[in-house]
Amino acid sequence: MPEASNPIRVRFGVFEADLRTGELRKHGLRVRLQEQPFQVLALLLERHGETVTRDELRNRLWTADTFVDFDHGLNKAINKIREALGDSAASPRFVETVARRGYRFLADVTVVDPPVTTLPASPGSLVATERGEREPVAYPVDHRRSAWWSASIIGGIALTLASLTLLIWALEFRGRPSPIRSLAVLPLENLSGDASQEYFADGLTDELIATLGQISALRVISRTSVMPYKRARKSLPEIARELNVDAVVEGTILRSDGQVRITAQLIEARADKHLWSETYQGDVRDILTLQNKVARAIAGQIQINVNRQEQATLAHVKAVDPQAYEAYLKGRYFWNKRTADGLKTAKDYFDQAVARDSTYAQAYSGLADTYALLGDWQYGVMAPAEAFPRAKAAAIKALELDNSLGEAHISLAFSLEGFDWDLAGAEKEFQRGLALSPGYATAHHWYAWHLSLLRRDGEAITEMRQAENLDPLSLIINADLAELLLIAHHDDDSVQQSRKTIEMDRHFALAHNQLGQAYLQKRMDDEAITELKQAVEFSGGSPTCNANLARAYALSGRRTEAVQLLTDLKKPSSPGYSNASEIAMVYAALGDRDEAMTWLERAYQERFNPGVLLRRGFDPLRSDPRFQGLTRRVGLSW
Secondary structure (H helix, E strand, O other): OOOOOOOOEEEEOOEEEEOOOOEEEEOOEEEOOOHHHHHHHHHHHHOOOOEEEHHHHHHHHOOOOOOOOHHHHHHHHHHHHHHHHOOOOOOOOOEEEEOOOEEEEOOOOEEEEOOOOOOOOOOOEOOEOOOOOEOOEOOOOOOOOHHHHHHHHHHHHHHHHHHHHHHHHHHHHHOOOOOOOEEEEOOOEEOOOOHHHHHHHHHHHHHHHHHHOOOOOOEEOOHHHHHHHOOOOOOHHHHHHHHOOOEEEEEEEEEEOOEEEEEEEEEEOOOOEEEEEEEEEEEHHHHHHHHHHHHHHHHHHOOOOOOHHHHHHHHOOOOOOHHHHHHHHHHHHHHOOOOHHHHHHHHHHHHHHHHHOOOOHHHHHHHHHHHHHHOOOOOOOOOHHHHHHHHHHHHHHHHHHOOOOHHHHHHHHHHHHHOOOOHHHHHHHHHHHHHHOOOOHHHHHHHHHHHHHOOOHHHHHHHHHHHHHHOOOOHHHHHHHHHHHHHOOOHHHHHHHHHHHHHHOOOOHHHHHHHHHHHHHOOOHHHHHHHHHHHHHHHOOOHHHHHHHHHHHHHOOOHHHHHHHHHHHOOOOOOOOOOHHHHHHHHHHHOOHHHHHHHHHHHHHOOOOHHHHHOHHHHHHOOOHHHHHHHHHOOOOO
16 A cells, blocks of 8 residues: 655644755744755654664765765754754754764654645554644555545545645735845855855855846845844844845855855745755856856746846856965955955955966956055045056956956946046946946945036935945945935935934944034034044044044034144044045134145145045035136036
């Protein structure tokens, strides 16, 4: 007689496991458990109460060509299971280690959702009772009636399946889910067990985000906003609500002995419904090819429209030198820290990458981004005249190697505008970069400043909101949105935006800096001074924050304190960087237009970023013919 087919969904304690979709739930909420640990758990559940030997686990779940050490892999899988179940090896409630043999699942297991083909079970098989307990059941065989029963069962099954098919079709037609138009790639989990390899997993996450971000019909959340969910104990529907996305991609990365394996799965987030999963394995030299396969598979699964240019871009991959790629990933890891020390370290790694592979376009693009920020006023690590020509040269080199690299066009645009004052050339590069990488939040972020420089304030705010939409948890994008609102004279909106940013991180200096400036425009001088003092404290004495505090002292009548800070600003902390723009703004607040213009002229000679002229602190100078002449010399037509 045929045996009962394996159960689909089982319950133990407060947990349920769906053996068909690979999902584990606790009190109805999904518990994150990767594919390999779940397969181990499923086998233990199938044989609950029995010892499952390590050899059985190896033969059933580990393929012969597996390159990872089996013992290490199994131990890690068991640890992941215990972590998900809140279990302990010392006092197990669920998974018991049987010394030198294997493992045993201890808890009672109940079938919740039996298979459709409910044929009589063989003796000892698992069935569900009315009390939810499991009982071994033996069925006597009546040979005289077996043919009649078989016919009846087959007919009943056929009728049931036909009815079920019709019902499922009707429900799917009526309640078909909305198409997926937005997703978040959660940080890939590093399975190597080596904490020093975290940059590799984070780097692959970045690459997957960047690749999917090239699809214009798909909104992909940027890395800044997904990284806080690394190892977060939140359900996928909760994460989806916070990021406002339709779907979530999660997975693992394992590198060992020159090999790499990527496992990814796609989840319809709000319904917490598993849509697709796959594993890709190969030589580390082919890592970009594997990553592109994942991206193309995801695009195919969500049936998103990919135009011909995007198809060509997704298919355009090359083998990469493993050491160059490793240096590149480390460079991006430190660049994303957005600190002066992080940028210096990033530069060293990008230098190593291009030294190893002089044809590596992305490494040159990373180098361009690093020099651009090293010379930017927010960091002031290098003099603009030293940093920006190097940024421009690196961006041009990247585009000579790969003209389809959207991020390199954005890097070049940033340099053309911030140092060459070539606004027309920058506009062209911004448009090209946005067309190639429409999901690149930094592109929208920097383009918003370009539009603001052209005094297209409404468009600039819209563009910055698009950057925020792609990277909702980015502190710098949220803070810069507040500054653009202030530049556009939306003072109350700027205050609200800064308060929102401070709620995200009360120690973020620039949010307090923007809020303090908005309070100054509203002549709330005491509140402004309070916020700007915090900005100075949290920034570690940023010249820009100090200049705004000095301006607040000057406007509130505390001239002595303003002059003291001005004296400190004249002692620059970085060689070749004079703080000239900041000093000019303080003199403007003190009412000394001549000194303000003298220092602005010095900033001009040092090739300042013309974006500083947008600051409301220069409002007292806008009617001065010398200021108007300066704006024309940097290519502005205000």
